[in-house]
Amino acid sequence: MGYDWDFGAMAPYMHLLWKGLGVTFLYTIGTVISGVAIGLIVGLVRTNASTPVALPFRAYVEVFRCTPLLVQLVWMYYALPVLLGVSMSAATAAFLSLTLYGGSFYSEIFRGGIKAIDKGQWEAGHAIGMRRGKIFRRIILPQAVKVMIPAFINQTVMQLKNTSLVSTVAVGDLLYQGSIITSTIYRPLEVYTLVAALYFMMLFPLTLVSGYVERRMEIR
Amino acid sequence: MMGSADDVVLEAVDIRKAFGTHEVLCGASLSVQRQEVISIIGSSGSGKSTFLRCLNMLEIPQGGQLRIGAETYDFSRLRRPPRDAQLARLRRNVGMVFQHFNLFPHKTAMENIVEGPIQVLGESPKQARETGMELLVKVGLQDKADQYPQQLSGGQKQRVAIARALAMRPELILFDEVTSALDPELVGEVLTVLKDLAAEGTTMILVTHEIAFAADISDRVGFMVDGTFAELGTPQDVIYNPKSERLVRFLERFTSGNRI
Numbered sequence: 001m002g003y004d005w006d007f008g009a010m011a012p013y014m015h016l017l018w019k020g021l022g023v024t025f026l027y028t029i030g031t032v033i034s035g036v037a038i039g040l041i042v043g044l045v046r047t048n049a050s051t052p053v054a055l056p057f058r059a060y061v062e063v064f065r066c067t068p069l070l071v072q073l074v075w076m077y078y079a080l081p082v083l084l085g086v087s088m089s090a091a092t093a094a095f096l097s098l099t100l101y102g103g104s105f106y107s108e109i110f111r112g113g114i115k116a117i118d119k120g121q122w123e124a125g126h127a128i129g130m131r132r133g134k135i136f137r138r139i140i141l142p143q144a145v146k147v148m149i150p151a152f153i154n155q156t157v158m159q160l161k162n163t164s165l166v167s168t169v170a171v172g173d174l175l176y177q178g179s180i181i182t183s184t185i186y187r188p189l190e191v192y193t194l195v196a197a198l199y200f201m202m203l204f205p206l207t208l209v210s211g212y213v214e215r216r217m218e219i220r
Numbered sequence: 221m222m223g224s225a226d227d228v229v230l231e232a233v234d235i236r237k238a239f240g241t242h243e244v245l246c247g248a249s250l251s252v253q254r255q256e257v258i259s260i261i262g263s264s265g266s267g268k269s270t271f272l273r274c275l276n277m278l279e280i281p282q283g284g285q286l287r288i289g290a291e292t293y294d295f296s297r298l299r300r301p302p303r304d305a306q307l308a309r310l311r312r313n314v315g316m317v318f319q320h321f322n323l324f325p326h327k328t329a330m331e332n333i334v335e336g337p338i339q340v341l342g343e344s345p346k347q348a349r350e351t352g353m354e355l356l357v358k359v360g361l362q363d364k365a366d367q368y369p370q371q372l373s374g375g376q377k378q379r380v381a382i383a384r385a386l387a388m389r390p391e392l393i394l395f396d397e398v399t400s401a402l403d404p405e406l407v408g409e410v411l412t413v414l415k416d417l418a419a420e421g422t423t424m425i426l427v428t429h430e431i432a433f434a435a436d437i438s439d440r441v442g443f444m445v446d447g448t449f450a451e452l453g454t455p456q457d458v459i460y461n462p463k464s465e466r467l468v469r470f471l472e473r474f475t476s477g478n479r480i
């Protein structure tokens with residue numbers, strides 16, 4: 001092909017990429033934590049509450065699972081402010097949509113993990129006089145967590161990838177900084193190859209951990 | 221086996237239970253004396269498991285009365301299900317061993333056994349483990365304390381499950397077909413433990429298909445048909461001198477050679 005690679009042209013702008021990397025990393029950590037918190041609450045309510053109480057929680061999950069994250073993000077940024085009459089920064093809209101989107105998936109992982117445990121485990125706990133809360137904490141949850149780990153890591157990988165969508169509302173993540181540099185030096189091939197490599201370097205170790213954990217769980 | 225009223229550990233009167241429109245128990249009654257061993261036999265689907273599960277209220281009956289120790293429940297008057305705490309208190313006195321063991325897979329044999337004593341009875345871990353070890357010796361598994369359920373055979377799992385029930389020192393233990401899920405060569409080791417418990421005066425109700433065994437260790441045998449006791453009496457009466465045609469035919473299936 002004879003393309004003349006020149007990564008050197010990026011050198012003066014590397015600090016922007018590192019900054020973008022930091023933003024991507026922080027968005028991932030932040031929205032994984034908030035998403036897991038929401039997912040835990042929603043998952044618990046949906047497994048324990050009666051149908052009418054659980055209904056709004058189910059509606060939340062379905063809405064966020066069944067619409068694209070990009071649409072949610074754009075809606076939060078451009079539409080929600082109109083509805084509420086408040087302005088929302090791109091950063092806030094991005095954080096909110098990533099959190100709620102992640103939360104809907106995490107809640108399903110928690111719910112699935114809890115439901116996957118044989119009801120004989122509940123009964124065995126009841127039969128020795130344990131109460132529901134204690135059975136849940138000491139018998140069900142430790143087993144459910146094991147079931148959840150692969151799906152949990154999977155979702156977290158997705159969450160990191162999904163942060164790249166925030167660049168569409170000009171939040172300065174890794175991809176956004178890449179596009180800025182590209183428009184300055186006109187070297188998309190070098191810039192986006194490096195951006196992809198940086199994503200890969202963050203995600204590949206995570207999938208290795210995931211595989212390792214799955215293998216360890218099989219042994220037990 | 222005669223005794224005063226105080227010797228009645230459990231009294232179930234006219235227990236009724238339906239799932240949807242399907243009436244599974246239609247007025248089953250049973251009174252259990254201290255140290256009594258009662259076996260329940262009957263075809264699959266006749267309601268034996270459901271009856272046992274009503275006795276420790278894993279299922280809440282819709283009619284009838286249940287008296288356990290000082291507590292009495294009148295189910296036809298019950299407006300809402302009993303509270304979790306109340307049920308938990310009742311179940312301390314009524315142990316249960318399941319067909320599929322239901323051991324906690326993330327806990328060792330010893331941890332399975334001490335869970336109830338520590339978490340429910342508030343025993344110290346040290347004391348619970350001492351008692352736990354005595355129980356493991358009793359069921360012949362003293363060298364398996366630190367094994368996880370996956371590392372044990374079916375017969376060993378079931379013996380751990382029995383030790384777990386015993387650790388709560390319940391007034392009464394319910395056994396629901398505890399040898400049915402076992403390979404034939406492992407049935408004997410569990411029956412031996414049950415026989416020892418019976419000889420020690422443990423009050424127990426067993427649902428079983430081991431007819432000869434039931435005849436051997438039971439004070440009374442109940443034959444359940446369509447959610448009620450069609451016959452209830454001594455093994456001499458029920459197993460050796462069955463009155464109903466149905467029971468005769470049921471027993472024939474178990475005495476004419478192989479039962480499977």
Ligand SMILES: Nc1ncnc2c1ncn2[C@@H]1O[C@H](COP(=O)(O)OP(=O)(O)O)[C@@H](O)[C@H]1O
Nearest residue numbers: 239242244262263264265266267268269270271
């Ligand atoms: N939780 C349940 N929901 C609906 N039907 C049930 C439930 N448990 C038991 N049954 C039904 O009740 C009947 C009696 O079941 P069971 O008590 O398990 O009989 P047995 O132990 O004598 O084989 C069966 O027809 C079974 O399908």
Ligand SMILES: [Mg+2]
Nearest residue numbers: 268269270397
């Ligand atoms: Mg049964």
